[in-house]
Amino acid sequence: MRLKDRVAIVTGGSSGIGRGVCLEYAREGAKVVVADVIEHPKPGKHHDKDVTTPTMDVIKDLGGDGLFYQTDMSEEDSVRALVQETIAHYGRLDIIVNNAGIFIPGDTQSLTVAEWDQVTAVNIRGIFIATKYAIPHLKESRFGRIINVASVHAFHGGGGPAYAPAKAGVVNLTRDTAIEVGSCGITVNAICPGYIETPIQDYLTPEDIADCLHKTPLPRLGLPKDIGRAAVFFASNDAEWITGAALPVDGGWLAPIGI
Numbered sequence: 001m002r003l004k005d006r007v008a009i010v011t012g013g014s015s016g017i018g019r020g021v022c023l024e025y026a027r028e029g030a031k032v033v034v035a036d037v038i039e040h041p042k043p044g045k046h047h048d049k050d051v052t053t054p055t056m057d058v059i060k061d062l063g064g065d066g067l068f069y070q071t072d073m074s075e076e077d078s079v080r081a082l083v084q085e086t087i088a089h090y091g092r093l094d095i096i097v098n099n100a101g102i103f104i105p106g107d108t109q110s111l112t113v114a115e116w117d118q119v120t121a122v123n124i125r126g127i128f129i130a131t132k133y134a135i136p137h138l139k140e141s142r143f144g145r146i147i148n149v150a151s152v153h154a155f156h157g158g159g160g161p162a163y164a165p166a167k168a169g170v171v172n173l174t175r176d177t178a179i180e181v182g183s184c185g186i187t188v189n190a191i192c193p194g195y196i197e198t199p200i201q202d203y204l205t206p207e208d209i210a211d212c213l214h215k216t217p218l219p220r221l222g223l224p225k226d227i228g229r230a231a232v233f234f235a236s237n238d239a240e241w242i243t244g245a246a247l248p249v250d251g252g253w254l255a256p257i258g259i
């Protein structure tokens, strides 16, 4: 087991990618704090249609340890309480995976200012808040890791005027934080998923999804487990000298762009 007894917070851990990270961490022996606004997984229109069991129940079935903590990443008090509860329960924090994210379809002309604020509040401001409250505890760990979930949309337009800039910001926030906490032995890296089969894709049509498959050189779309394994790598000892990196896990989506 590569993460035996390490304590990890995974935000947005009830559904999709976050759930995939939680399950891979549990399989690798980590104690997983599942942080999400909802405890039950969101059933998707295209993917995860029949997923109903809360992530914590699956972790327990795997013989793992963890807890669910209801958290809204857009609320500072809620995020502070998440970190406090983790420390109260486990006495330490080794890893935080800042994964929670939302997408609201629309362009500059149709998206409201309130919607722009909502997307950026979760997708980048929430990462700043969580990182801020996690760092003092990660400094105490010999294995301090911050893993931010960005997107291939960090590197090109087309993801909308709130989502794409927030994800580009996450990549640079990752680099900035890596510089800040490097001397404390904490690594900070981003994972940039391509198309992953999760409920966030509900706004797409089957034709849109076929187009995404066409844009992906490897002959399948991504699964939460693909991101989960990358998150295990960044959290493991194998990645102890990697920091400030942004790793595409995208089936080759970005290969034509040359990132």
Ligand SMILES: NC(=O)c1ccc[n+]([C@@H]2O[C@H](COP(=O)([O-])OP(=O)(O)OC[C@H]3O[C@@H](n4cnc5c(N)ncnc54)[C@H](O)[C@@H]3O)[C@@H](O)[C@H]2O)c1
Binding pocket: 011, 012, 013, 014, 015, 016, 017, 018, 035, 036, 037, 038, 042, 071, 072, 073, 074, 099, 100, 101, 102, 122, 149, 150, 151, 152, 192, 193, 194, 195, 196, 197, 198, 199, 200, 201
């Ligand atoms: N699925 C993809 O193709 C894809 C591609 C690139 C990046 N991403 C990113 O991966 C991350 C996870 O996305 P997903 O595809 O698993 O989506 P998802 O919708 O399946 O899951 C997101 C989870 O985040 C939770 N969440 C939403 N708002 C929250 C908040 N304010 N506080 C706490 N939790 C909140 C939701 O309840 C849900 O459980 C996001 O940051 C997303 O932008 C996804």
